[in-house]
Amino acid sequence: MDRTREAAAEREFTLLLDDQLCFALYAASRAVTSRYRPLLDDLGLTYPQYLVMLVLWQHGAVPIKDVGAALQLDYGTLTPLIKRLEAAGLVRRERSARDERTVHVNLTEEGDRLRDRARDVPPAIGAAMNLSPEETKAAMTLLRRLADNVSADLARHA
Amino acid sequence: MDRTREAAAEREFTLLLDDQLCFALYAASRAVTSRYRPLLDDLGLTYPQYLVMLVLWQHGAVPIKDVGAALQLDYGTLTPLIKRLEAAGLVRRERSARDERTVHVNLTEEGDRLRDRARDVPPAIGAAMNLSPEETKAAMTLLRRLADNVSADLARHA
DNA sequence: CACATTTAACTTGTGCACGATGTAATCGTG
DNA sequence: CACGATTACATCGTGCACAAGTTAAATGTG
Structure with missing residues (x-):
């Protein structure tokens, strides 16, 4: 292809x-x-x-x-x-x-x-997620932007 | 620092x-x-x-x-x-x-x-999310890995 | 100061999530 | 083939989420 x-x-x-x-x-x-x-x-x-x-x-x-x-x-x-x-x-x-x-x-x-x-909870979850610090940071940034984008879009269409 | x-x-x-x-x-x-x-x-x-x-x-x-x-x-x-x-x-x-x-x-x-x-639903959601194809793909990969990791960790601790 | 508007919180109803328990059908093993 | 284990599904109870409607307090405007 x-x-x-x-x-x-x-x-x-x-x-x-x-x-x-x-x-x-x-x-x-x-x-x-x-x-x-x-x-x-x-x-x-x-x-x-x-x-x-x-x-x-x-x-x-x-x-x-x-x-x-x-x-x-x-x-x-x-x-x-x-x-x-x-x-x-x-x-x-x-x-x-x-x-x-x-x-x-x-x-x-x-x-x-x-x-x-x-x-003790956050470290345990951090270990379970098993992401690198960079991945964690990137995920957080992306998820926040995603939430902001869809919320803004929802407000626009309301 | x-x-x-x-x-x-x-x-x-x-x-x-x-x-x-x-x-x-x-x-x-x-x-x-x-x-x-x-x-x-x-x-x-x-x-x-x-x-x-x-x-x-x-x-x-x-x-x-x-x-x-x-x-x-x-x-x-x-x-x-x-x-x-x-x-x-x-x-x-x-x-x-x-x-x-x-x-x-x-x-x-x-x-x-x-x-x-x-x-019509997926395109509308895609537009609302407003992520590039690369970001979308990266997010999907990361979220799947995250879910797999925590599920595996849960199974281990059970 | 009267009174319409706004605000903070509560209530009700519907629909997930999920643990725990129950039941009937099927499977596996002696 | 008997019978204990497993499997597929249903039911019940608790606790979110969220829309819609209610109440009472505060606010703003004439």
Whole structure:
């Protein structure tokens, strides 16, 4: 097969599963989450709960709105999730005195202590991914650009 | 900052959200699925349903087991999903005569016709992603390797 | 200051994901 | 050929995601 036809084939969009970047992305995301599961089970967290804890460990008390902005998740997801974290004793929800609409999420002592146990998670995942530092960095850059591109395109078509 | 410290920093694993490749992956996957949503709404499909239809358009009648193997999804996900496709009139579920345990999923006329309307979806997504052919190919390769690596690592630790 | 608008959060409903459990059909081995 | 193991699928329960609608507080404008 000559090079011209190959190049053209790359831009031909098919309905074959293995041609879809979206499927590789979807499958990789679920595979990585599955690898997290046993590690997070030990901490009593699900993967989305872990992400919320990352935000809190990094920023301390934040309004739910800011958690949503950081993780690109809406209240329909976060409200029940954070209530489960509260039931687990890891966070407290407190209405702001200055603005009665906003609810601040605070770490409890136990939630703060969990951070130390969580430090082993990123290295374990890093080892499981088994990518070079360059590949990791390239993947991160590309995935961010991809997310930005499709989000911008969605906004344009809305 | 000298190069040694930079290189070391790349391998230092933090709990900062923006250092996590997993989050970039998770966010990108959801962003892409969101971009699919309006396109698939027109076809009356969700994104996972679209993936099942891709398998059927490609292979025709297949056991549910094979759909699961192709998409890495279990029966708990597929059984109700395929029943919804059946309720929508796109597929038929038929028990095999040779092996009464297996259920073959067949396209109906309507399900087959939907393929023509679906042909516009991959180009639209391709345009929204806005990556060069090289980047797309590189991303696909890297994401597959990532999924393989973490799955293998999970199997090892199980 | 009244009042329409906006904002932060909650609620409800649908549809994945996935672990755990159950069941019937088939297979493998003695 | 008996019978324990395996296989294909279904069911149930929990926890996301996300759209749509609701409520109450804050804001802006006449």
